[in-house]
Structure formats: structure tokens, C-alpha cells
Amino acid sequence: MMFAKKTEQKFGCYCNVFAVWSRSSRWQKASKCKLHIQNLLCSVKVQRTRTECMVRQSRSDIAQLAPYGRFREALPKAKQFYEDERRLLAYDQVKYFCTSILQSFSPLLNQNDVHLLPDETKEAMAGLIFAASRIGELKELQIIRSLFVQRFGQKFDKDCVDLRPGNLVSSEIVKILDTTLPQDAITPEIIMAISQKYQTDFITFVGSASLNNLGNADSDTLARREKATKENPKCLHTDRGESQERDRSKFMR
Structure with missing residues (x-):
């Protein structure tokens, strides 16, 4: 009588299945995402420098118009001044989010469920996604957002962009980017305050520069x-x- 040969399951098969599963769960584009975040930090630095120059120019223009009562001409410059000031705050927030993600990047490598990530990482990701929908000059933000969508799904992206209930976007970045300036918010008193602040800063800068020049002259002698x-x-x-x-x-x- 012939008996069928009993086949034994080999442990190596399970090892192969586990290896395939582990490779599929590991984020293949993690290094690409990290590189774009680092590039984003560089872009933020460049854009911040440009915006600071625009803020200084707006202050200078307002300081030349306000003392002569030319408030109608100074009004659009004052609005631009406040918009640029808010942009600087937004850049600071983006920089903070990037730094937070880079400091704890390892959870993103093996975890594709956004709810299982650390709270600080989730909030930083949500902030970057929200900022990407409001800041167009930072191209790296759009790339990072698309990578997050591929990794963590469309629902998380929509919750952040549309500020749906339960979203993880910080209230600070929402206040900076989603607050519109009322038409009558800028009064002549505010314009005069901007002008006086510029004049005070200018006098302080000139005085400190003169002292530095004297000190340099003494040291040269x-x-x-x-x-x-x-x-x-x-x-x-x-x-x-x-x-x-x-x-x-x-x-x-």
C-alpha cells in the first residue's frame, strides 16, 4: 500500500513572505521626501530675505509720505507692509514644521498610518500640507504635499486643506494664512506709527554704525x-x- 509523502512546510517560506511585507511597508520615497524638506528650508531662507527687503522698502516709502499727510498714497504700501509681515511669520512656521519632521524622521519610514505617528510629526505634516495650499512661491511644498498624499492617503490631505473637523493643523498657521485684512483696518494713526517706527530704527542704526566706525578707526590707529x-x-x-x-x-x- 502506497502512502502519500507528507510535505512539511518550510520556515523559509514564511521568511520570504515577511520580507516582502516589510519591503512594501517601508517608504521607498523617504529619502526623496527628506531631500525636498531640506531644499524647502533653503527656499524659505531665500524668500525670507527677499520679503524682509520689501518690508524695509515699504517702511521707507511710508516714512516719506506720512509726515506730509499723504495717507491715500501710503495706504496701499501699508497694506503691502502688513501682508509681507504676515508672510514672514508664515515662513517661520514652515521652517519650524520642517525642523520638527527632520528631527524625528524615522517614524515616517515604516509607518504608513498617519494616526500612529507621533503627535508632533502629525501636526508638522498637517501644517506643511495646509501651507502648501496657501503659499505658491515655495515649489517644494507642493512636491512634499504630493509625497504625503501618496504615503498617507487623500483623506488626511483633504482634512488639512479644508480644515475639516478633527484636522491637525495648528491654529497659529491658520490665523496667519487665513486671516484677511479688513478694508478699514489701516487708519492714518497706524500709518503714522509705522513711519515713526521706521524713523526710530533708522536713527538707532545710524548711531550704532557711527560708533562702530569710530571703534574701527581707533583699533586701526x-x-x-x-x-x-x-x-x-x-x-x-x-x-x-x-x-x-x-x-x-x-x-x-
Whole structure:
């Protein structure tokens, strides 16, 4: 009588299945996402520098118009000033979100369920997604947002962009990017305050620059004296030698 040969299940099969599952759960584009976040930090720095120049220019223009009562001409510049100021705050928030994600990036490698990520990482991701829908000049934000959608799904993205109930977007970034300035919010008093602030800062800057120039001049003089002393040590005794010669001539007389 023939008996069928009993086949034994090999442990290696389970190992292969586990290896395939682990590879599928690991984020293949993690390094790409990390690189774009690092590039985003560089772009934020560049955009912040440009916006700061625009803020200074707006302040200067307002300071030239406000003292002469030209508030109608200063009004659009004041509105632009406040918009640029809010943009600077938004850049600071984006920088904070990027830093938070980079500091704890390892959970993103193996976890594709956004609800199982650390709270700080989830809030930073939500902030970047929300900022990507409101800030168009930072191209890396759009790329990072698309990578998050591929990894964590469309629902998380929609919750952040549309501010649906239960979203994880911080109230601070929402206040910065979703607050519109009323038409009558900027009064002549506010314009005058901007002008006075610019004049105060300008006077302080000029005063500190003058003090620095004086300090540099004194240090340069001392440096030249030290150099001359090293090159010709006898110069230290020149005055004393001349006085001794005068004393001798008086004695001979």
C-alpha cells in the first residue's frame, strides 16, 4: 500500500513572505521626501530675505509720505507692509514644521498610518500640507504635499486643506494664512506709527554704525602704532632722546 509523502512546510517560506511585507511597508520615497524638506528650508531662507527687503522698502516709502499727510498714497504700501509681515511669520512656521519632521524622521519610514505617528510629526505634516495650499512661491511644498498624499492617503490631505473637523493643523498657521485684512483696518494713526517706527530704527542704526566706525578707526590707529613699534623699536625712545639733547644744550649755555 502506497502512502502519500507528507510535505512539511518550510520556515523559509514564511521568511520570504515577511520580507516582502516589510519591503512594501517601508517608504521607498523617504529619502526623496527628506531631500525636498531640506531644499524647502533653503527656499524659505531665500524668500525670507527677499520679503524682509520689501518690508524695509515699504517702511521707507511710508516714512516719506506720512509726515506730509499723504495717507491715500501710503495706504496701499501699508497694506503691502502688513501682508509681507504676515508672510514672514508664515515662513517661520514652515521652517519650524520642517525642523520638527527632520528631527524625528524615522517614524515616517515604516509607518504608513498617519494616526500612529507621533503627535508632533502629525501636526508638522498637517501644517506643511495646509501651507502648501496657501503659499505658491515655495515649489517644494507642493512636491512634499504630493509625497504625503501618496504615503498617507487623500483623506488626511483633504482634512488639512479644508480644515475639516478633527484636522491637525495648528491654529497659529491658520490665523496667519487665513486671516484677511479688513478694508478699514489701516487708519492714518497706524500709518503714522509705522513711519515713526521706521524713523526710530533708522536713527538707532545710524548711531550704532557711527560708533562702530569710530571703534574701527581707533583699533586701526592702534594697529598701525603697534606695527611701527615692531618694525622700529627705537621709535619708542625718540621723544626722550630729543628732550635729553635740549637739556644738554641748555647746560652748555
